[in-house]
Amino acid sequence: MSKIHRRAILTGMATLPLAVPGLVQAQPRPVQIGLLSDMSGPFRDVGGPGNRVAAELAIQDFGGSLLGRPVTTRQADGQNRADVSAGLAREWIDNLGVDVLVDGAASSSGLAIQEVCREKKRIYLITGPATSDMTGAKCSPYGMHFGFDTYALAHGTGTALTKSGGDSWYFITSDYAFGHALERDTMAAVRATGGKVLGAVRAPLNNADFSSFLIQARASGAKVIGFALAGTDLQNCIKQAAEFGLTRGGARIATLLVQVTDLVALGHKTCEGMVLTDSFYWDQSEATRAWSRRYMAKMTTPPGLQHAAVYTGVTHWLKAAQAAGSTEADAVAAQMKAMPVNDMYNDKVRIREDGRTLHVMHLWEVKKEAEAKYKYDFCKLLTAIPPDQAWRPLSEGGCPLVKA
Structure with a gap:
């Protein structure tokens, strides 16, 4: 081995320990909130891109991080199809590590997402689907229904x-x-x-x-x-x-x-x-008007119930995960049902055993x-x-x- 080659190897070995701490200090994996929405169909305006804006307002108000990890969002078009929505939910959980799913748009899609979340033990914040079956015969320990139902x-x-x-x-x-x-x-x-x-x-x-x-x-x-x-x-x-x-x-x-x-x-x-x-x-109140102005700065038209429900659901999930000290579904679900829901339009609202959030209508x-x-x-x-x-x-x- 030549002197030059040997010197290069020894130099590399000498500097290696100094490089390892930099590798170890990588950024923690983000907490991921995944929205499966209608981005091109009949429910785009009532949900769609506005739901992501609402989720990001919730993250901003919470402080942007959870348990020392940055919080991010991703959104995809479920096309109001049960097979497409279930496939995306499974892909996101299995391969991308998404921590919580939101929205769902059509009720048929939402029911399919709920079954994937039941199997994979992930919280599902139901805001688009309206069928009361979400908290009826098809209820799940991980499904929390915000907003309206039929x-x-x-x-x-x-x-x-x-x-x-x-x-x-x-x-x-x-x-x-x-x-x-x-x-x-x-x-x-x-x-x-x-x-x-x-x-x-x-x-x-x-x-x-x-x-x-x-x-x-x-x-x-x-x-x-x-x-x-x-x-x-x-x-x-x-x-x-x-x-x-x-x-x-x-x-x-x-x-x-x-x-x-x-x-x-x-x-x-x-x-x-x-x-x-x-x-x-x-x-309806000073608080809803103030929040809506922030929303309209990004979306121009007023937010509807689905947008507000996304804000409520994401906010409550973040608070519950913080209190539980974990994003693990069973621990967070227990906290979500134990803690009152409080935000710009809910005051000490309870989530029932079946996952129904008991808003004043x-x-x-x-x-x-x-x-x-x-x-x-x-x-x-x-x-x-x-x-x-x-x-x-x-x-x-x-x-x-x-x-x-």
């Missing part, structure tokens, strides 16, 4: 309209898990209040033409036409109902899931008089456009609905986690 929507709007004289109903229903559950729960609320259901018709998801369904609804003679729809499907049906003059014969339209982004898209004048059930409205009415005092001044409060009236009784859900 039981609360049905019993808020459905009960109010039936009591006010709308005692016969016909439904135009989106033909997947969410629509089926909302139709089922609203039918139950209508019948329990003394009303009757004259029929229903199913419309495919992401549908553009509702004309045949509206003709059937008008022919039924029902006093109330219930739209068990969401996102752009709901918007298309409302626009076409106006063109068809659906209400000229005295029928009333029940929009069972309306969010502020729908009101923006449809225009204030089109939505006058609509009644909706929601736990969050951007203009509100019944809102879209005021006349002439009454609006400023941009996006859409709604006036009719009444608050306390948790024991808003949410399905624990004993009726069929969740196997609930002790008899």
Whole structure:
């Protein structure tokens, strides 16, 4: 071996110990929050990119790190398909080490994500899916449902309209898990209040033409036409109902899931008089207005319930993981159910054994456009609905986690 070659080896060996500490002091693995959202379909505006903004506001307010690790987000399009969403959830957990999953968009996708999270022992913060089955027969020890569900929507709007004289109903229903559950729960609320259901018709998801369904609804003679729809499907049906003059014969339209982004898209004048059930409205308090201004600095339009629910869910998960000293799912789930939910629109709210977050719900009415005092001044409060009236009784859900 030449002297030059030997000197190079010895020099490298001599400097190696000095380099090792630098390798050992690498940055800790980030905590990853993964959002499976609708980025291109009918629920993009009510969730979509705005959900990531809401999650990042929660991380910012928490301080940006958890247990000495930076907190990051990633987002992908689940395409409102159960197979795509489940495949992404599995890939993220198995190969990318994602710590908690959020959103889910369509209920069918959310149910599939929940099963992956049950198998893999990951917390799932449910904000997009609305079916009450998420905390019913399909409940999971790792699934926490924030925001609305079909039981609360049905019993808020459905009960109010039936009591006010709308005692016969016909439904135009989106033909997947969410629509089926909302139709089922609203039918139950209508019948329990003394009303009757004259029929229903199913419309495919992401549908553009509702004309045949509206003709059937008008022919039924029902006093109330219930739209068990969401996102752009709901918007298309409302626009076409106006063109068809659906209400000229005295029928009333029940929009069972309306969010502020729908009101923006449809225009204030089109939505006058609509009644909706929601736990969050951007203009309901000083705290919600302040948070909404921060959100609108990035998204321009007001946040809706799904965006607020993402903020709530991520904030509560971060607090619970901090208290547990771990991101391990069983420890965090226990803390999430033990700790009250507190943020800009929740005050000492409890998460029940079945994973249902027991928000106070509100019944809102879209005021006349002439009454609006400023941009996006859409709604006036009719009444608050306390948790024991808003949410399905624990004993009726069929969740196997609930002790008899």
